[in-house]
Amino acid sequence: MKVVTLPFNQYQRLIARLLLFGFLLESCSNLTTPVHPQPASEINASSDYRATLPPLHTSTTTAEVASINQAPPNQPQYFTTQRPIELTSNTYPKTIVQEKKSIKHIDKRTKAPITDTRLVKRSSKTIYKDNQNLVAVQKASAAKRTTVRRSNVTPHMATLLKNQICTTREGYQVKFEDNENGELQAIVEEHYPTGFIRKILPVIIEPGFSSSEAAVTNPAWQKQFIQIIKNCVGVDYVGVGRMEGLLGGGKDQKKKGKGKEKESDSETDDDDNESGEDEFQIQDIQPFIEEGTRNAEKAKGKKTILLLGNTGAGKTTLAKYLTENRLVQKNNGMGGFIAELKDEPKDPQKDCSTIGHGYTSSTFLPAIFSTQDSESEKVYCDLPGFDHTGPEEEQVKISIATQLIINSAADISGVIAVIDPLDLVHTRGNGMRTLSLTLSQLLKGDIKPNSILFVFNNKIPSGLGTKENLENIHKQIEALIKVEENKLEKITKQKKAGNKNNKEYKQTRQILSMLKMIRDNKTNTLQVDLFDQFESKSQIEKLLQDLQPISQDNFNFSEYDEVRKKFNKQLDEIVVDLFSKLMAFVHAHESINKNNEKIESCETLINLYQAHIDRLNPEEANQDEPKILELQQHIQVYGQKIAKLERKKAASQNTIADLTREEAELDTDDQVCHWIYNAYGDADIQYNGPPFTTIEITGLYGNIPPTKRGEQVQFKSEFIDKEKGIYKATYKGYVYLQPKEKFDVSIYGKKRDEAANKARIGQINKELEQQQQVLEQYGQEIEDAQRSRSYFQDLVARYTANIQKQRKQVANRNQLLEKERGRIQREKNTALLENSKQEETKKDAAIYLAERNNLITAVYNLISKGIGSETRLTKKYKEYYQYYQSILDQDVSYASPLFKIKFPKSLCCPILQDKFLDPVITPCEHTFSHANLLDWLQRKKDCPTCRTSIMDHKLLPNLSMRDATEQFEAKKIKQYRRELESILHPN
Numbered sequence: 001m002k003v004v005t006l007p008f009n010q011y012q013r014l015i016a017r018l019l020l021f022g023f024l025l026e027s028c029s030n031l032t033t034p035v036h037p038q039p040a041s042e043i044n045a046s047s048d049y050r051a052t053l054p055p056l057h058t059s060t061t062t063a064e065v066a067s068i069n070q071a072p073p074n075q076p077q078y079f080t081t082q083r084p085i086e087l088t089s090n091t092y093p094k095t096i097v098q099e100k101k102s103i104k105h106i107d108k109r110t111k112a113p114i115t116d117t118r119l120v121k122r123s124s125k126t127i128y129k130d131n132q133n134l135v136a137v138q139k140a141s142a143a144k145r146t147t148v149r150r151s152n153v154t155p156h157m158a159t160l161l162k163n164q165i166c167t168t169r170e171g172y173q174v175k176f177e178d179n180e181n182g183e184l185q186a187i188v189e190e191h192y193p194t195g196f197i198r199k200i201l202p203v204i205i206e207p208g209f210s211s212s213e214a215a216v217t218n219p220a221w222q223k224q225f226i227q228i229i230k231n232c233v234g235v236d237y238v239g240v241g242r243m244e245g246l247l248g249g250g251k252d253q254k255k256k257g258k259g260k261e262k263e264s265d266s267e268t269d270d271d272d273n274e275s276g277e278d279e280f281q282i283q284d285i286q287p288f289i290e291e292g293t294r295n296a297e298k299a300k301g302k303k304t305i306l307l308l309g310n311t312g313a314g315k316t317t318l319a320k321y322l323t324e325n326r327l328v329q330k331n332n333g334m335g336g337f338i339a340e341l342k343d344e345p346k347d348p349q350k351d352c353s354t355i356g357h358g359y360t361s362s363t364f365l366p367a368i369f370s371t372q373d374s375e376s377e378k379v380y381c382d383l384p385g386f387d388h389t390g391p392e393e394e395q396v397k398i399s400i401a402t403q404l405i406i407n408s409a410a411d412i413s414g415v416i417a418v419i420d421p422l423d424l425v426h427t428r429g430n431g432m433r434t435l436s437l438t439l440s441q442l443l444k445g446d447i448k449p450n451s452i453l454f455v456f457n458n459k460i461p462s463g464l465g466t467k468e469n470l471e472n473i474h475k476q477i478e479a480l481i482k483v484e485e486n487k488l489e490k491i492t493k494q495k496k497a498g499n500k501n502n503k504e505y506k507q508t509r510q511i512l513s514m515l516k517m518i519r520d521n522k523t524n525t526l527q528v529d530l531f532d533q534f535e536s537k538s539q540i541e542k543l544l545q546d547l548q549p550i551s552q553d554n555f556n557f558s559e560y561d562e563v564r565k566k567f568n569k570q571l572d573e574i575v576v577d578l579f580s581k582l583m584a585f586v587h588a589h590e591s592i593n594k595n596n597e598k599i600e601s602c603e604t605l606i607n608l609y610q611a612h613i614d615r616l617n618p619e620e621a622n623q624d625e626p627k628i629l630e631l632q633q634h635i636q637v638y639g640q641k642i643a644k645l646e647r648k649k650a651a652s653q654n655t656i657a658d659l660t661r662e663e664a665e666l667d668t669d670d671q672v673c674h675w676i677y678n679a680y681g682d683a684d685i686q687y688n689g690p691p692f693t694t695i696e697i698t699g700l701y702g703n704i705p706p707t708k709r710g711e712q713v714q715f716k717s718e719f720i721d722k723e724k725g726i727y728k729a730t731y732k733g734y735v736y737l738q739p740k741e742k743f744d745v746s747i748y749g750k751k752r753d754e755a756a757n758k759a760r761i762g763q764i765n766k767e768l769e770q771q772q773q774v775l776e777q778y779g780q781e782i783e784d785a786q787r788s789r790s791y792f793q794d795l796v797a798r799y800t801a802n803i804q805k806q807r808k809q810v811a812n813r814n815q816l817l818e819k820e821r822g823r824i825q826r827e828k829n830t831a832l833l834e835n836s837k838q839e840e841t842k843k844d845a846a847i848y849l850a851e852r853n854n855l856i857t858a859v860y861n862l863i864s865k866g867i868g869s870e871t872r873l874t875k876k877y878k879e880y881y882q883y884y885q886s887i888l889d890q891d892v893s894y895a896s897p898l899f900k901i902k903f904p905k906s907l908c909c910p911i912l913q914d915k916f917l918d919p920v921i922t923p924c925e926h927t928f929s930h931a932n933l934l935d936w937l938q939r940k941k942d943c944p945t946c947r948t949s950i951m952d953h954k955l956l957p958n959l960s961m962r963d964a965t966e967q968f969e970a971k972k973i974k975q976y977r978r979e980l981e982s983i984l985h986p987n
Contacts, residue, residue: 206241311385
């Protein structure tokens, strides 16, 4: 068993030993024998001294060891088997020794629970005078069992549990059924090596707790929410719900006993040797926050001087002394002296803290003391002792109240560290070490040395001992510094050797830093006598004037003691757990709103597409089709005209051809003379007549060119004058030629040279000229008609192509609109499906948060007042909590501060300079938000950009701009949520 050393002096230890010896003697005798009572005067005096002994832990043993409590492991803290014992009472509880039992658990290991025995301070109203009172309490508890059972069983849950066989958290088999009165009860079987025992226990269901039928039949759910509660007065029952509470964290963790005690070597390394720290009930601190805030209002806007020190150093006494309350020494009835007010305070509100006379801190909330000058802006704040002797939850409340005071003050004008000189020598200076360490941890390292006034309060009354002078106190501090320096040197060597004791190394350095600050700033040290009729008060006030103020940022409430560290750590875990659910709820809510907007946008687009589809009919008559018919008629008329002209032109061409042939005939040569000669004889040829053009000499039976000079034919002479019409030639023949060989001589002249022919040729030329003019006229008319016909044919072809193109475009447009309408419909369906998923997420998160509403509010109030670690996560928690509350309150005017996306100018509507919502494109190819443009067109009928006249039915959705806007927004939201995840899970 671990030996606990308490910080009592020798006189108090002697008293405690005598009392314990009396307790032992009394426990060996009959409990009905009364203990010798104290005199009334001594009872009142001794009530100021109460000791709360730390718990005595024992190692777990097997079930074969006698005198153990039959209780399942992991039983709740508030259903413990300990019994409170008041040191000042004259009645003591009876020790109950149970028979030998063993416990069977689900994991088939046999073990017994840790027995937790401690001495705690109890009010006299809660201590009963004899054993009969205890029996009466047990009977009363049993009598109330039915009432409790009736008031706590939820009908719905009772119906679900009825006739169910479940496994409890401890591994017992439990069957739920109704008793003869129709009330739900549980039949519990406890199996032992030699058999089993059946018990019928009442059932208590946590108020407001509910579940589904599927969950009740789930073994995992049963082990989590069903357990057997063993009360200290014997009222056992089966609890259904979160009977252990969430312990401020919302995590179903196993509750563990206070302190970290080593298990015996005989135990295994399984769950048996797990130890840990109690978790705080965060939601239970909420009422205290309000009380602490009201208390902090007393220092709001005022210059505050803090009084710090260990419990029992005399801080409250010094505060009353500095506020001009006269003190007197009185006997405490036990051989010691106490300080009390000489006169009753004039203002009861100023006497907000009593003077403690022992080792239990009498200061719970920081007490604010004002000077007699009511207009003074300076107040003294008496903070609870660093080594406060209350439970951990009370210590946390004290640190929170202290922080609220510091945060409310206008500034911290200085700090007075009140030190008991005995802390330098008793327990080898551990009291001074505790003060130095906590003071160093409370104030950050950049604190100025002249910001703290060290006041040594020697409480030895005059005539009963020698008071330490200031010089001896500094010698003791110097000796303590040397001890810590040697310790630091030893730890440093161990670190270099590989023993990384970083915590002890850091704390030793912090202690040394504060001790050296006291040594190096002797002008800021003072020894006071609180019974000197305010002689030390002027010295303190003079020194306070030279102190440097301390900024609120220089106070560190995250690591200044182990209890607050544990609380802050648990608070951080709670914030992480709750923020994840708040984030899930809020993000689901925002996603639902965004999906609803998208669904509405999709419906608008679907209607817009349908309107365009209805207006598009590929088979509808085109406005150019009547023009084509008219043009075709013109083409037909021109065709007929051209054909008629062509016929006339052909007739004229025929006449011209005839005249031309006739003229050509008259323009040909005609034979004027013709001679035939024998080639073998001589001949003289002569012609004298009209002019001729050609002389042709040809052989009847061969070709004899007229100019050829050969052996057979030869002209001896030849004279030709065509213009005068003279031709003379002499031919010399050869006799050896055949007689049959002859040649012809022909002379040709122009027909036109004839008088008759000349007249006819003139007439022909005149007729040809006339016909040529007629032909040219016909040709021009035909050309004009053909040009007009071609123009109309081109128009017809163009209109026909346009109609075909338009029909094709209409068909393609209709197909595209149908396709896009289908895509928008699918987007709408996707948004509806996503909404159903987000609704489930939001519902689950809402149930989770609703079950922890008090916890969520308490955590928000804590971190909003600066309690806990100030991180990005706590800032986000506050934002999400406010947004969550606005959703619950249905405050439609609440503007979400969570995340605002800044869209680039290219993704903003030019009308209102906001992001594009359902962007549409105009015929002039400008894009606007649909609603903004429709509102614009109600007042004006032109484009907001180029002032071109537009009609609303000509608007088409700009899907590319819509997709770009949604993609940009989704990207920014994804980045924001990724940042949140990094805040939530930094590793």
